[in-house]
Amino acid sequence: MQLDLYKLGDFELQSGEILTDAILSYETHGSLNDNGSNVIVYPTWYSGNHEDVRAAIAPGRALDPDKYFIVVPDMFGNGFSSSPNHQQYSSDRNLFPSVTPYDNVIAQYHLLKNHFGISKIKLVVGFSMSAQQAFHWGALYPNMVDRIAPICGSAKTAIHNHVFLEGIKAALTADCSWANGEYASPPVAGLRAFSRVYTGWFASQAFFREGLHLNFGDDVEGIFSFAENLFGSFDANDLLAMLATWQSADISAHPRFSGDLSRALGSIRARAVVMPSQTDLYFPPEDNELEVSQMPDAELRVIPSLWGHLAGGGSSQSDMSWLNDQLSELLST
Numbered sequence: 001m002q003l004d005l006y007k008l009g010d011f012e013l014q015s016g017e018i019l020t021d022a023i024l025s026y027e028t029h030g031s032l033n034d035n036g037s038n039v040i041v042y043p044t045w046y047s048g049n050h051e052d053v054r055a056a057i058a059p060g061r062a063l064d065p066d067k068y069f070i071v072v073p074d075m076f077g078n079g080f081s082s083s084p085n086h087q088q089y090s091s092d093r094n095l096f097p098s099v100t101p102y103d104n105v106i107a108q109y110h111l112l113k114n115h116f117g118i119s120k121i122k123l124v125v126g127f128s129m130s131a132q133q134a135f136h137w138g139a140l141y142p143n144m145v146d147r148i149a150p151i152c153g154s155a156k157t158a159i160h161n162h163v164f165l166e167g168i169k170a171a172l173t174a175d176c177s178w179a180n181g182e183y184a185s186p187p188v189a190g191l192r193a194f195s196r197v198y199t200g201w202f203a204s205q206a207f208f209r210e211g212l213h214l215n216f217g218d219d220v221e222g223i224f225s226f227a228e229n230l231f232g233s234f235d236a237n238d239l240l241a242m243l244a245t246w247q248s249a250d251i252s253a254h255p256r257f258s259g260d261l262s263r264a265l266g267s268i269r270a271r272a273v274v275m276p277s278q279t280d281l282y283f284p285p286e287d288n289e290l291e292v293s294q295m296p297d298a299e300l301r302v303i304p305s306l307w308g309h310l311a312g313g314g315s316s317q318s319d320m321s322w323l324n325d326q327l328s329e330l331l332s333t
Contacts (some may be wrong), residue, residue: 001065003027003050006111008297011082014253017097020088024107024216026073029057030065032116033274040070043130045313046154046242047230049078053315062327068122073108075129077241081107083183084237084246092180096241100248101129105136106253109144123331124270125149127312128283129321131243132157132249135291138268139251145270147330151323152276152303152312154252154281155291156261159283165243171197172236181237191236202227202324203308204279205280208308215315273299273330275323277311301326 002219004026011022022071027050038269040063042053050072052288057063076099083089112118122250124145131153138148139155159323167182177183177192201221217221231239251257257264274292276285285302292298303319305311311319 001027001029001054005298006115008107008110009066011103011107011129013097013103014100015098019076019097019099019103020080022076022082022107024073024076026071026111027053028072029070030068032069032118036118037120037184038068039118039121039124040125041108041112041121042069042070042072042125043104044072044075044078044131044244045126046131047078047239048075048313049080050074050129052058052314056320056324059319060225062112062318062324062331063125069107071112071116073104073111075104075133075242075245076107077245079235079238083235084241085202096237098248099241099245100253101251102137102140102254103133104245105133105140108133108137109141118263119144121292123147123149123327124149125327126228128153128309129246129249131283131312132246133155136176136249137255137267138270138272139264140254140267142267146267147271147273149330150272150274150288152288152309154249154283155265156252157247158287162247164258164282165247165312168194168197169240169243172239181240183236186232187236188232191226191232191234191239194239198231199224199227201281201309204281204306205312206306207308207310212216212306212307215224215281262294265291266296268295269297273301273326273331274298275301275312275326277303277305277308277319279306280306280311281306283309294314311314 006024008022062333131150135155171193172190177189178187252261252264
């Protein structure tokens with residue numbers, strides 16, 4: 001594996017704003033074959049980075065670096081690619097512009113096309129916010145992408161999902177030490193509140209009823225600690241920047257589609273296997289069912305799990321095994 005930075009220069013965003021001296025952090029696994037036909041792209045998700053994707057990549061697994069060239073680009077805002085906590089924004093972190101999933105995908109396209117000379121992608125796979133990016137890849141570059149596998153994510157952030165995100169954002173920014181983003185030290189109380197509110201959305205009601213939260217510790221404080229360690233390791237403005245990207249996710253929000261979601265979904269020519277969790281509280285299977293019905297070559301496969309959104313993120317080994325089997329089958333067709 002190799003971690004590197006791709007310099008995008010002054011990168012124009014969908015909004016027309018400029019992300020100055022933009023950088024895209026990425027990690028690669030395996031080697032590009034002679035005809036460039038073995039490329040897999042796996043972007044990162046909310047509060048995730050390239051290190052978190054490593055758990056899904058191993059010899060003998062579906063994402064096998066001995067067979068494929070796997071590119072893992074870090075999402076803008078995650079602290080590795082251009083983010084509010086980087087030096088050029090340190091004097092005024094509110095200067096960091098709003099970034100959409102399309103902005104991330106276009107930056108990734110430049111990396112693959114201009115840096116590696118890649119013209120075909122065998123698979124774009126993603127979890128949560130990177131599942132959203134997989135949909136965006138399929139819509140924007142239909143002639144380049146052969147397959148997509150969105151896991152626990154949607155082509156457009158639903159209104160209920162948006163409302164959930166407003167709640168955790170309010171918990172963080174209510175901390176007076178957040179200081180409208182100009183904090184001198186981390187807003188610890190706000191980050192803790194953010195984490196505790198988020199914990200109730202990670203998994204399903206049955207997950208707690210069946211005691212599966214005890215996988216994280218002797219009582220419910222274990223999963224609270226898991227969330228606090230996860231989100232507390234991030235810069236607060238980075239969390240808010242990624243949250244804004246999440247809220248803006250909409251594959252129809254592009255001049256090519258003019259806000260027509262059916263048209264955007266219908267443009268995805270890639271073979272798609274869309275895999276929501278049966279018990280996800282903010283990316284429910286019903287949303288994906290509607291999306292799949294409007295895609296030319298798509299299939300809905302629901303993860304039979306009580307782990308809610310966590311089913312797609314590596315917390316449950318049985319769920320990861322199930323997902324690996326689906327990816328193996330998709331890559332073989």
